[in-house]
Amino acid sequence: MLESLLEGVIAFMLIAGGAFAFIGSLGLTHLKDFYMRLHGPSKTTTLGVGCTLIGSMIYFSLHDGPVVQEFLITIFVFITAPVSAHMLAKSALHHKLKPDASTRGNPEELESEKPKHTVEESPQGNSPLP
Template identity: 40%
Template sequence: MTGQIIATYGAALSLLIGAGFITVGVIGLLKFNDPMTRLHAPTKVGTIGIGMLLLASLLHSFAIGESSMHELLIMAFLFVTAPVSANFIAKVNIHRRACLPPPEPSHDETWSTLDSPEGDPEIASAKGSEA
């Protein structure tokens, strides 16, 4: 087997895996009813599904003898920006109270919650000393 045939089989396998993840992500987006659970399905599609499609494109371009690095740049951009945008969408849903609030922390009242820092005596005394 030549490298071109192996790359073609690899591209076909990557296309199948990517299409499978995209299909599952679309079904999850349609079936889930809560905004936070809906957010989970497209983030997996964005990273794994589209990443596999881009890998298939990269393998195909190398199989036909052309080098293309655009796919690597797109993958790098996608893998850097997708988690950040998902985090922002989740925070907006939490602050709009469109979903269940995060669980109460065990030790600190203001850590990672929507409580105001006025309830924390250490923060209130620090603000009082700054004024």
């Protein structure tokens, strides 16, 4: 009874992992700009790989005993994928990569170069202060 229940959990994790990975791949191909495309691999594909590894870890734990390597891989993926997505987003902001016009919100880094002061408020002389 317990073994058939665990096989159901394993099947669910593998199907959920495949569905998350597929949805992440669709997001990567169909979304309009870099910032939108970044969500596919960073969020859903991380969950897809995580679910697949957890299902595999349960399966091999039933047959061969505890599996440490897959647990370590799961932790590594959950830590590195969001960090790398954050670094890609920061790099895109640094290079002022323009978002699609339909994207809501606009980070300060991407706003057009507007003067920070009006003529009346602008600093006088060579003062480095704003």
